[in-house]
Amino acid sequence: MEVRRTVPVKLDLSDSDADLLHETIDEFRWAANYVVDAAFDDEYAVTSKRKLHDRTYQQVREETRLHSNLVQAARSRAAESLQSVVAKWKRGKYASRPYFSSSFLEYDKRSATFNADYATLSTVDGRITAEYVLPDEDRDTPHAEYLFGDEYETTGATLHYRNGEFYLHVRTKADVEDPEPPENGTVLGVDLGVENIAVTSTGKFWSGNELNHWHREYEKRRASMQQRGTRYAHEAMQRVGRKETGRFEQMLHRIANGIVREARENGCSVVAFEDLTDIRERMAGAKRLHAWAFRRLFDYVTYKAERFGIDTEQVNPAYTSQRCSRIGCGFTVDANRPSQDTFECQSCGYEAHADYNAAKNIGLKYLRRSHRSSGGGAVVGLRLNTGMLNASGFTSAPCESVRAGVHGEGHAL
Ligand SMILES: [Zn+2]
Structure with a gap:
């Protein structure tokens, strides 16, 4: 190809x-x-x-x-x-x-x-x-x-x-050689967010700090430049904006490479994201910059993954943050999410980093959808950091858990 x-x-x-x-x-x-x-x-x-x-x-x-x-x-x-x-x-x-x-x-x-x-x-x-x-x-x-x-x-x-x-x-x-999609492929779930740009169901985190920091700086500078109100200031701002755009595109390339690497190392045939439509309206604190970054990231992952025979998909995001991702539980209530970072199931007691719980749910949604639809291409399970979870609830590592409070760029847990 x-x-x-x-x-x-x-x-x-x-x-x-x-x-x-x-x-x-x-x-x-x-x-x-x-x-x-x-x-x-x-x-x-x-x-x-x-x-x-x-x-x-x-x-x-x-x-x-x-x-x-x-x-x-x-x-x-x-x-x-x-x-x-x-x-x-x-x-x-x-x-x-x-x-x-x-x-x-x-x-x-x-x-x-x-x-x-x-x-x-x-x-x-x-x-x-x-x-x-x-x-x-x-x-x-x-x-x-x-x-x-x-x-x-x-x-x-x-x-x-x-x-x-x-x-x-x-x-x-x-x-490049035509890609051979992994046999018995699994799905990698990816949660997108403001605090962490991306978190995978295998427990890799990419922090949103750089993007958020710059967004605040940009808003400050824009406010002060608008006060000066000159044409020159406007052009200067556009130049700064373009320079930063290039920097963020590179950052998004790095994250996309990391996600694709994660998918390949774990034998995934699908990377599942939440549906990007209206993501800014759904997500607290998301700015236009974030919506732009998520779209870019999805596009980058899509074209980088294609040559390895890995597809990208989007799933309906409803309740992926409130629902307990432990198979057999699935308890869904706002109170499961006591803070931005923390997921604590009010029914079964499952605790995890909230973004990790959401990444698992996104992967699980795709897993169930692929099993419901007829025809080939169904994935056999959801890839976690400690093993695989299949649709009927078997996990090769029943005590897996990723807890709150872990940050940093792309480190494994
Ligand atoms: Zn639960």
């Missing part, structure tokens, strides 16, 4: 090289718009790359200083936009004529070379060397996985200019 990934990398450029890239982007955009204009005869639009080549290649070469590969890339991009517009017209839908206004440029392996920490890029005046600005952490980042790893091959990149910085969105691909 072929796996494709895109990794955004900021570029470190001298002023003169940055100028060259600006000029190149301008001419590329001009070329793409020129091709679009040339495609139209009255209301009819040519979309074939061959025909567009015949109509525009000479003129674009004469009017621009673009390397022939960039001329081709601009034409391809124009052709793709034209094709999607014409497809909409054929379905009777409205679509306006394509027009390129944003700052971007498509590179392939003929117009650029991609190395571990820099790229060379074709411009309107020869090639320049663009150093990558890479994260400090050297492991568990998308960069380490896709750019430096031997497994992934770089196929091309899109250059973007945003808020005063150039970014390469580097496209990579790898041919």
